[in-house]
Amino acid sequence: MLKTPIFITNFKTYEQATGQRAVDLAKIHQEVADKTGASIAVAVQACDLWRVSQEVTIPVFAQHIDPVDFGSFTGHNLPQGVKANGAIGSLLNHSERRIPEDVIINTLACAQKSSLIRIVCGEDVAEIEKFAQFAPDFLAFEPPELIGASGKSVATEEPESIAEAVKVTSIPVLVGAGISTAKDIEVSLKLGAKGFLVASAITKASNPKKILTELVSAF
């Protein structure tokens, strides 16, 4: 299991976090993890999993997997495949990659067969409560309207919803959407968050190492 609090940078499909640049950015995460002792992971594109996981020892996640097994499933993200390429787990149902409830359930079962750590994303407290019944390893609470927001975050705009999301489940809850300051991290931790899913603050930073160090200093 992952050490918490955990900071996961979601590389999404940002240009700054694709291909060789994904490797370089992951190495920065490794450096900061080594230097600070903070629990830091990255969630990279499927095509970058192998290369990134060969270059770092911090946990590497896939951003999405499909409920398929070995066989005839062209174009899918095979859970065993992401595992074989170095992923220790996967995000599921991210706001930018939503899937129906039955697919979440099937995918969780497939991921479990491959012993992947499963992080299910929900957009509001009701979804967090509902998805908790599916017993993933982590839930991630991300209000979509604050994803990529600048100057505001779930911690500044909706702190009470973080407390509520944490209250409706005993599964550790990660928080994301606009997280960009140490204050966001502090507030969320105080409200019971067990970690973070962050993208733009790191991937778009001119100095990702500096901002990542600042953010995890709040752990």
Ligand code: G3P
């Ligand atoms: O998965 C992380 C995410 O959706 C939050 O994105 O850019 O608001 O940190 P961002």
